[in-house]
Amino acid sequence: MSNSTTQAPNIPAPQPPIPGGPKLWLLRHGETQWSRSGQYTGLTDIPLTSEGEAQARSAQAALSGVDFDLVLSSPLQRAHRTAALVGFPDAVVEPNAVEWDYGDYEGIDSAVVRAQNPGYLIWDDGVPNGELLSHVAERADAIVARVRAVQRPDGAPANVLLVAHGHFLRIVTARWLGLPAGQGRHFVLGTAKVCTLGWDKKTPAVEQWGL
Secondary structure (H helix, E strand, C coil), X not given: CCCCCCCCCCCCCCCCCCCCCCXXXXXXXXXXXXXXXXXXXXXXXXXXXXXXXXXXXXXXXXXXXXXXXXXXXXXXXXXXXXXXXXXXXXXXXXXXXCCCCCHHHCCCEHHHXXXXXXXXCHHXXXXXXXXXXXXXXXXXXXXXXXXXXXXXXXXXXXXXXXXXXXXXXXXHHHHXXXXXXHHHHHCCCCCCCEEEEEEECXXXXXXXXXX
């Protein structure tokens, strides 16, 4: 397996946890045709379905009343459109927030991959000619560092929203918690679902999942 041809980004060192510091809200994009069919969708820039747009609008309820200090979005249209539909058309594009580059598996039905190799698990086996999990983790670490650096003038905890993709947000969650990226396997995340990463006293924690 080889790395993606894309050069590794300039990754800053992760910021240490700040008890009572910023909260990171996660929103996966709405349904696309490939997410509906189970096809691996990495860097292919496909739109939301009509159902996906409806899902995105429905996610507004879980974000209602939150004063966001920063809203970040993957540059891919399925994420940026979701951000617009929940009320943030001017979300800041964050290049590190793209989905895992699935290499030779891009556009392939995951069920087909498992039928050909029953023991296959992306978290352990990676993707042929795609992006290494360690590289995805570096991108996630860059975003965690950016979020933890956000401060409000009044000293109150900041709120940051990240609109991105299923596997990537699961990896961000693992890294927020200080876990290896592969532990993202434990955080199942449906389309247009909202989660909150915050703190339990001094410990980074999942505050709510899959709203």
